[in-house]
Amino acid sequence: MEPVNVAIIYYSATGTVHALAQAAAEGAEKAGADVRLRKVAEPAPQEVIDSRPEWAQHVRDSSGVAVAGADDLEWADAVLFGTPTRFGNPASPLRVFMESVGSLWFQGRLADKVYSAFTASNTAHGGQESTILALANTFYHWGGIIVPPGYTDPIQFQTGNPYGTSHVAGEGPPSEVALQAARYQARRVVDTAAAFKAGRAA
Ligand SMILES: Cc1cc2nc3c(=O)[nH]c(=O)nc-3n(C[C@H](O)[C@H](O)[C@H](O)COP(=O)(O)O)c2cc1C
Numbered sequence: 001m002e003p004v005n006v007a008i009i010y011y012s013a014t015g016t017v018h019a020l021a022q023a024a025a026e027g028a029e030k031a032g033a034d035v036r037l038r039k040v041a042e043p044a045p046q047e048v049i050d051s052r053p054e055w056a057q058h059v060r061d062s063s064g065v066a067v068a069g070a071d072d073l074e075w076a077d078a079v080l081f082g083t084p085t086r087f088g089n090p091a092s093p094l095r096v097f098m099e100s101v102g103s104l105w106f107q108g109r110l111a112d113k114v115y116s117a118f119t120a121s122n123t124a125h126g127g128q129e130s131t132i133l134a135l136a137n138t139f140y141h142w143g144g145i146i147v148p149p150g151y152t153d154p155i156q157f158q159t160g161n162p163y164g165t166s167h168v169a170g171e172g173p174p175s176e177v178a179l180q181a182a183r184y185q186a187r188r189v190v191d192t193a194a195a196f197k198a199g200r201a202a
Pocket residue numbers: 011012013014015016017018084085086087088089119120121122123124125126127169
């Protein structure tokens with residue numbers, strides 16, 4: 001069977017979600033998928049970015065990551081979306097991307113794909129679950145197959161978020177536990193998408 005195509009599409013201002021996205025890409029690749037790691041376009045003006053040195057640094061560090069397009073969504077059998085939590089919701093640059101693919105949705109071309117999501121927030125109760133659940137609202141509209149990590153692996157009992165990988169950025173960069181959780185979540189997404197793809201091909 002052809003490998004599963006996985007797109008990992010994320011927004012990150014200061015690198016935390018980028019690190020989770022990279023770990024998810026590793027996990028998906030290790031599970032045998034073809035992977036596209038894609039950032040969404042950065043809409044902030046350069047002077048705003050420059051007002052926070054860690055933001056400007058991350059923009060420079062991630063300049064080699066390709067920008068997500070509608071073709072990446074079309075190509076994918078499974079998509080993992082990553083976003084910082086902002087006021088308890090997904091960051092607007094990711095929303096802009098998701099709202100730019102309305103014509104694909106209208107043609108039914110976002111349906112029957114596996115979707116999953118991960119996030120970071122500054123504090124433990126700053127809205128990680130609400131962010132992931134808010135992304136899921138869109139997956140419902142797209143007719144997606146939502147695959148959360150649940151408590152289906154021992155790493156999930158360490159990280160403790162069944163909705164999706166999440167990290168408290170206020171405690172520093174993602175720990176090995178968070179990175180492992182992201183790798184695991186991606187593996188689960190690939191395994192589920194592979195089973196679905198095989199079932200449809202049979
Ligand atoms: C406009 C804005 C709103 C934010 N809202 C929240 C929030 O509701 N809860 C929270 O814990 N952190 C919040 N944060 C902190 C971000 O979640 C945190 O900086 C982010 O997870 C870091 O990810 P990044 O390094 O990938 O950009 C907010 C940050 C910004 C800039």
